[in-house]
Amino acid sequence: MSTTDPILLERRGAIAILTLNRPETRNALSGEDFFQAFETLFAQLNEDLSVRAIVLTGTGSAFCSGGNVAEMRDRQGMFGGSPEQIVAQYRAGIQRIPRAFQALHVPIIAAVNGPAIGAGNDLACMCDIRIASTQARFAESFVKVGIVPGDGGAWLLPRVVGAAKAAELAFTGDTVDADEALRIGLVSQVVAPEALMDAALALATRIAANPPQVLRWTKQLLQQARNATLDEALDHAGHFQGLAHQTADHAEAVAAFFEKRRPVFTGR
Template identity: 80%
Template sequence: MTSSILVERQGHVAILTLNRPDTRNALSGDDLFGAFERLFAELNDDLSIRCAILTGSGAAFCSGGNIAEMRDRQGMFAGSPDQIVSQYRNGIQRIPLAFQALQVPIIAAVNGPAMGAGNDLACMCDIRIASTRACFAESFVKVGIVPGDGGAWLLPRVVGASRAAEMAFTGDTVNAETALRIGLVSSVVEPDALMPEAMRLAERISANPPQVLRWTKQLLQHAAHGTLGEALQHAGRFQGLAHQTADHAEAVASFFEKRRPVFTGH
C-alpha cells in the first residue's frame, strides 16, 4: 500500500483506489507517478493477479491536473517551456507509459467526475464502467492548455475521431448516460452498485487462464496501432505458446468432463 494509491486484494483481483480526496484525486507529484509504476510492476510479477480495478476515493474519480499548482506555476507547471516539456516527460507522462506496460487487464470503476487528465486516466484502462454520478470531460482547453498526458492519442481510440475532436475542442462535460451512448463506458450503474458490478466483471475475467489473459491483452494493444499482418504474426507467436500450457490442457479437459477448470498460470 502507498499513501497515494490504496491496494486491496480480493481473490485474483487487485483493487487500486486513488487516495487523494482532498484534491479530488488530482494527478500530481512524483510519489503518485512512482506509485503507478511500482504497483504495476508488482502486478506484472504476480501471476496470481488476473485483473485489476481502478477507482477513486471520495466523490471524484480523478479531477485531472492540480489547478492550484497551475495557478501558482508549481511542480510540473513551473519554469520555461523547455523545463515544462521535461517535467511532463518525467512526471505525468510516466502514467500512460506505466499503463501501456501493465500486463494485467484493468477496469476503471468511475465513481464520480473524471476531468481532463482524469478522463484520460479512465481511457488508459481496458474497460470503463461508470456510476450515474460520473461525468467526463476532455477539458484542457477550458484552462488554456492541451492534453499533455497522451489524451489526444488515447481518446480517439476509445470514442472515435469525431467524438474525440468534439470533446477536446469544446471541453464540454459529458454525463454518464452520454458516455455510455458514445462508447466511452460500457455500462452505467447506480453508485452503490458500482464496485459490486466491477468485481463481478473482474471475477468473470479472472476465471480465465492468467497467462492467456496477459497475452490476449498484448494482442489487443498491438492491434490498436499495427497492421493486420503484424497482428497475425503476434497472434501466431502467442498461440504457439498457449497451446503448450498446462492451463490449455486443463481448459480442454474440463470442457469434456463438464466441470469448472482450475487454472494455475502454467
C-alpha cells in the same frame, strides 16, 4: 501499505483493487509519489500471476479531477519554468502514467465513481474497460484551462470513442454525464453509485475465471493491434498462440470442456 499512500491496494482473491487516495485534491494527478506509485504497483502486479484482473477507482466524491489547477496557477511542479523545462517535467512527471499503463499486462477496469476531468478522463481511457456510476461526469477539458492534453489524451480518446467524437470533446471541453458516456462508448455500463463496485468486481470475476497468462497475452495482442497492420497482428497472434498451446492451462481447459466441469487454472 499505509492509508496515506497515494494509491491504496486491496486484494480480493485474484482481483486487485487500486484506489486513488487524494480526496483533498479530488485525486488530482500530481506529485512524484503519485507517479511512482503507478509504476511500482503495476510492476508488482505484473510479477504476480495470481492477479488476474484489476479494478481502479477513486476515494471520495471524484474519480480523478485531472491536473492540479492550483499548481498551474502558481506555476509549481510540472507547470513551472520555460517551455523546455515544462516538456522535461511532463516527461518525468505525468507522462509516466500512460507509459506505466502501456506496460501493464493485467486487464484493468476503471470503476468511475464521480467526475473524471481532463487527465482524469484520460486516466479512465488508459484502462481496458470503464464502468460508470450515475454520478460520474467526463470531460476532455484541457482547452478550458488553456492547455492541450499533455498526458496522451489525443492518442487515447480517439481509440475509445472514435476520431470525430474525440475531436468534439477535445475542442469544446464539454462535460458529458454517464448516460451520454454510455451512448458514445466511453463506458460500457452505467449503474447506481451503491452498485458500482459490485458491478466492477462482478466483471473482474468473470475475467479472472480465465487463465492468467492467456489473459495477459490477449491484452498484449489488443495493445499491439492498435498500430499494427493485419499481417503484423497475425504474426503477433501466431507467436502468442504457439506459447498458449504449450501451457498446462490450455490442456486443463480442453480437459474440462470434455469432462463438463469447471477448469482450475494455475498460470502454468
